[in-house]
Amino acid sequence: MITFDPLAAMKELANRLATENAGLQTQVTAFPSGSAMLDARRDGRAWVMAYSPSHGFGVDQLHPDDGFTTGFDFVSTQFEPAARRLGELTHVEFSRQAPAISLLVVQAHDIEKSKEFYGLLGLSFAAEKHGAGPRHFAAVVDGMVFEIYPCRTNLAAAPLRVGFRVGAVDPILERLRVHGARIVNEPNDSPWGRRAVVEDPDGNRVELTAPLPSQLHQP
């Protein structure tokens, strides 16, 4: 029979957090009562996970003005949720980098038409269907997932504007023109590079930009 060892689990968690977060100092202290405390600290911030056999797990961030507080912001009788909470707290605190867009979904009245349109920009789509969800197309663009979903019937028209950085604007625009796409702005040189705006089959505005030759050699 396998029995859960809270102390061993907390030690393993402490090692994992210290490995994943450079500079994070962790320490696990065990007590004769069977209780244990995992302390994590970095850059003047600190977090704690406490375990007692009678109360389970408590997780919280420490504040200098905590005063006589004895409770924990997060409590659970289970280790896993508490471990996740401590992981979230430490990761959130340490993630200073700006968020990146990871998903963009356009809704199309005819997903085949839209797939063809965006395919002319060079996007390569795969057909997908998740469970009972609708069939749709997905492409990966520079690490971001770009998807075309069928419009929901009662969805109000709300065109969006999406921009793609491409290798060269003019040849793509010619392909789109031949395809029958409405050109909103013909290609011109702008502070953002060579730029043009077209509409996709649903009226979404698609901005294409490419660096100007003079911008290619800038450091």
Next chain:
Amino acid sequence: MYCPLDDFMEKRDDGSIVALTRGHRVEIGKDGSVRIVSKITGELEFEK
């Protein structure tokens, strides 16, 4: 800080005590000395 809870206290054979609270580590020596260290800063906040 708040009073250490029994669950998070170790009374050692030599009479010394180590206790952890949410935000502090409390060390009471066998000679009655007291040290309270902040977990946030790592600094000694009280010593007697």
